[in-house]
Amino acid sequence: MTEANNIFNAVPCTFCGCLCDDIIIEVDGNRIVKNTNGCAISKERFIGHAENRCLEPTVSGKTVSLEKAIERAVEIITSSKRLLIYGLSSTENDAQREAYRLAELTGSVVDNTTSVCHGPTILGAQESGEATSSLAEVRHRSDLVIYWGANPAAAHPRHIPHYIRQPGEYIKDPKNDRKIWLIDIRETTTARMVDRFIRIEPRTDLEVIQTLRALIRGHKLDVSQVGGISIADLEEIAIAMKSAKYGTLFFGLGLTQSWGRHRNIDAAIRLIQDLNAHTKWGLLPMRGHYNVSGANKTSTWVTGYPYAVDFARGYPRFSPGEYTAVDMLARGEADALLNIAADPVAHFPRSAVSHLTKIPVINIDPKINMTSQVAEVNIPAAIAGIECDGAATRMDGLPLYLRKVIEPPEGVIPDRDILRMIIKSLEKVMK
Amino acid sequence: MTEHLILKNGVVFDPMNGVEGEVMDICVSEGKIVEKAPSNAKVIDLKGNTVMAGGVDPHSHILGSKLNVARVVSPDVNRHHPYPATKKTRSGVAGIIPSSFATGFLYSAMGYTTVVEPALPATKALGAWEEIEDIPGLDIAMLPLFCNSMISFKYVQDGDISGLAAYIAWTLKKVGGLGVKVVNPGGTYAWAYGKNVCGLDDEVPEWDVTPRTIMTGLAEAVQELGLPHQMHFHPTNLGRPGNVHTTMQQLDAIGGIKPSGKKKEVVHLTHMAFDCLGVVEEGMSNWKDVASGGLTFADYYNKHKHFTVDLGQITFGQSMTMTGDGPFQHSLYLLTGGKAKWSNIPVDVELPGGAGIVPFTFEPKSPANAVQWVGSLEFALNIKDLWRMFLSTDHPNGGPFLKYPLLISWLMSKKQREHWLGKVHKFASERSTLAEIEREYSLNDIAITTRAAPAKILGLEKTKGHLGLGADADIAVYGFNPEKTDLANNPDLILKHFLQTEFTFKGGLQVSKKGIVGKQLHSRVISVHPELNQDLSQRIDRELEEMMSKWFSHSFSNYPVPKRYREHLEMPTVIDSTAVKA
Amino acid sequence: MNSGSVYVLVTSGRTLSQGRAMEKGKMTSDYEDAVAVCELDATSMESLGIENGETVVVKSGIGEIAVKAKLNKNLHPGLAFIPCGPYFNYLLDSYTQHTGMPGFKSLAVTIDAAPEMKISTIEELAKKIKEGK
């Protein structure tokens, strides 16, 4: 670690799945005063870390001691029959591991935010496998990079400038040796950063992918256009993909959340597999939350499954659509919610949120968010990667060590320690 | 937490100390085997039980990103194999790619106490250490991959063996590794270009290196450093009929490297079942003509002493193939007509083309699978020196480690082999000599090939693989009386007893009884830290900082695994490598 | 002039200001400003007879919500955009096709000018959902 006085070098930014680890953070006393290299969101996250904080535990809106809040949390958990534990993607791996232990102990369901971001990516991979890529390899070798249904300019601001539009060992001139394309239903800010924007009609991703597959396999198609793109253009795209030396497909929620969901991903995976008969291609999901990849990883090694895991029988079972958070809530099945480092009230559809407001909610988060408004118990947490250390996983699977650069507010502890306290009291009660 | 124990009256097989089926008492104190236990020691009467050192498995894929990708992609293989939690132990799944807790428990129940993960991309080591936190009851070691790394290529290209050795030393220290793994040298790199290599002197894209210069360079660097475990080698041409010949060529090439210490072996050839396929006379290198290469390779093994081997036995049924050999995995996917779920994971700089994962079912009725099955058995039953060989299924490639008892039964029982020859495709009999082989492994042979030899091959024979004074008190007690049990004629008893021990002790603590794990122990990590001389150490720090900053996509200072994840688990052995010239 | 409703597919997603505001805090006016917005193309704006910044009401099969209209010249007619967040989600049903994933992209809606309607604050919105409205 390189920390001279109050300057921390090579700090990973804990906002998006890029997990950029070249951030320089300057701390003055108990304030972060400067973030060098980070994007606008990163700056907001570090410099604004003290804003809008939840500083004291509350039960039913009243400030209480941490012990009292834990006590009430444990009461809620023990009197619930079908606890849902949710969130976990914006915290570090150890907190996630404690959450699985808690789920096992209480026979609960534990799901992470994957279910509403790249869950379909995982389901697609379960159909077809996945031929992935890694960020340095893309930089060194990829001469054709396609973003599909992704808007990195807004969601991963440094993805293009820091990782992709950079010279690599075998791509000396990133402007000319590497082409960057965007395929989307909407001309986003990213469209202005790429070499070519291809607009397709909404809800036609699957058809366009399958058409490309057919063309790459050399089939002739008896239609004039698909998804708003002429067959001639599609043929030209297919040829370009086939003749790339090392192609990379980055895809976002435009593919996973849209019409077709996992079928889109399944097809995209097969497209990449087909292309490998001709040349080299890989794909990578643009993972959103900085440690949602880590949540999948920890869940997988501990339980065998990446998300949507139920422990009701004393061992893990996996069933997306059944043990996924939105379904658990929309069906009215969960009778209590333990939410960690996520904001389902802001991000879930209305009927799921509406059920959530009817059940006791324990909310662990550093900030005041919409879920804190409806939670019976709010427990403030230290911000991982700023106020406590830990590990997280970048979108391409690279693990990184997160830094503590500043003390958390007085009395505020990391998610993992809050969960350990809950587990400890539970073990006493359950004896 | 340590206990003092006297294990009385067991029938002991401890080949490293020349003990073959003797009734003996074993004393344990503070995790070690001792001459005499203190008077307050707990006494356990093991009359009528077989006692061996804890099993040692130097090649089993129990952690890392490829395993997690496999679990994610194939939840079906674990769905019907729950591993419930108890008051003392965590839950999981226990199919062919068990979850982490279950992995530790299943090994404990089988009497294994030391397991090596043989394919670690060093860049991802932090994740591996985190996983080990959740794999209980074992001593674990890891072998980082060096064979397709651009950094290795740079040193090999420059003929700079010192630089290469220093890169290895630096990495083993920074991430906590035990030795050097080599997988399809140059081939996985070529896969980044959609290519592979097959000949020893094939070109590798963009670099002035060849499979030969990479493998010999790395083998030499390992010797220079004096690492306890020789280069762990997965050759080129994996899974190609007729590859027994190219494998022998590669071993010949490495045979020119001089051993630097007492140990004569300079390379360990892993999963020979995949590396030593023959073809019928006048046959072509295709699956139609495949024949057992077992006899050919046994002959070579008996004549050449510079290498060690493990079987990588295929065991039939569902398996999960995963190797750092991206082009091989892709060819396996093509072999299924593109139906299989093919995954590929490149790793920055160290594995550009990528590791691959393909679920695969070995069918008894498939001629190719039957021949591959018979080859490694034919080999194992024809070699003279068992001290250079250990049993493996290359978990989960040839089948899960839970199939070890089945493998043991094939080696110990001709009756069992005949039964299986009847079940599998006739090519197994027609294209090998297995049907005529009378040899049956003794219990002592099993003790050699499952604990004593693998411990030696890893260079851990001081504390592992035996029950002599000073050894770690890792002990497996099997619930049968060797004097009264005819295992060869009752192969089902082999399956039963080798799947679940009567007791397993890890570091003197009882972890399981009759297959039920009652204690969740933290695993420990065995690693080697080679000390370089100051000049070389300074040179490598400087050169690696330059290369890594240029080539990796993350910061140089974030490469090492921080202490916080290691210090409570790691047992590093510092070795003196200061003689390596700067 | 106001010539009635437009029918569009509305999609949701991240915007830079939404991401930044979320980091600052969800209960801030920055966040509300960032997410209580509906981006429309010029043709839709024209047929609704509204100017940038005026209020529109967006109706889906399960509800309606008032947000601020914002001209996005790059949008294609037939498509509208609302940043991901509680305003969009208020219109969204929870059906996941048994995948866990609701249909955050391309929701069919009707949009009308609503100069008389007030845009709910985040708190009001939370209250509304709680009361099952």
Ligand code: SF4
């Ligand atoms: S791109 Fe993502 S990880 Fe990188 S600095 Fe911006 S928010 Fe942080």
Ligand SMILES: [Zn+2]
């Ligand atoms: Zn292997």
